Amino acid sequence: MPNAEDYPVRAASEARTLSDLDARLVQCRACPRLVSWREETALVKRPAFRDWEYWGRPVPGFGPADASMLITGLAPAAHGANRTGRMFTGDRAGDLLFATLHELGLTSRATATGPGDGLELYGVRVTAPVRxxxxxxxxxxxxxxxxxxxxxxxxxxxxxxxxxxVVLGGFGWQAALPALRQAGWNVPRPRPAFGHGARATLTPRDGTGAPMTVFGCYHVSQRNVFTGRLTPAMLREVLADAAHAAGLPAA
Structure with a gap:
């Protein structure tokens, strides 16, 4: 049952494609506090979005199934992806992220407002450790x-x-490394420490396939941007380095 605590383990393990995984994910109700909050927010809404029909469910990843670069953050924003149903869409953090990806030639447009806006990602998938x-x-x-x-x-x-x-923020870093290990990569011990510009190269545990590089980046939150902890130039540099590591023709 989708409300069982072990639903994510069972349902995810049975998925054979990303579209299948996403279909199973959106049914998940394993965390009562999060289910209550996401659904209450979808009902109450923010006044500016009172005409929207909020998504109000777990948010799947977004981007091509053969992506060579993955960006993972923290969780959907209450009035961003929880409203639109698409990661990093409809909030200030996403505004900066997608504008920067567009500068690098990795998206079809610089803005992300919601499904049907024509946004495409080129070789990049965007996701989060908490959905x-x-x-x-x-x-x-x-x-x-x-x-x-x-x-x-x-x-x-x-x-x-x-x-x-590319892992955005320390929480995301602590969530991503165990997930990478479970997915079949060797994660160094002790685990690499998070920091802006941090990077670690992981090798497949079974010895087959190419290595993968993990990049740390401060989160694109409003607070980090307003305080100058993360500047557009800092974000661009990390994304460009990650794109080059993935073999993408970034500008």
Missing amino acids: CAPPANSPTTAERDTCRPWLSRELRLLRPTVRSV
Whole structure:
């Protein structure tokens, strides 16, 4: 049942394609606090979006199934992806992320407003370790761990093509490394520390396939941008490096 605590483990392991994984993901109700919050937010809405029919469900990844570069953040924003149903769409963080990807030639347009806006990602997939909008943008570690099978399976299904992963923020870094290990990569011990510009090269545990590089980047949150902790130039540099590591023709 989708509301069972072990639903993510069972459902994710049975998915054979990313579209199958996404179809199973959107049914998940394994974390009661997150289910309650995402659905309440979808009903109450923000006044500016009162005419929207909010998504109000877990948010799947977005981008091609043969992506060579993956970007993973924290969780959907309550009035961003929880509203639109698409990662990093409809909030300030996504505005900067997609504008920068467009500068690099990795998207079809610079803005992301919602499904049907014509946005395409070129060789890039965007996802998150927690798929439901959390109160105060703060999922618990237990919710992170319950949700991990979705990211682990997504990474496993992308393994034939993915060559770089950009992790936005320290929470995302702590969530991504165990998922990468579960998906079949060797993660160094002790685990690499998070920092802006941090990078680590992971090799497949079974000895087959190409290595993959993980890049750390401060999260594209409004707070980080407003305080100058993350500038557009800093973000562009990390994304460009990751694109080159993935073999993408970034500008």
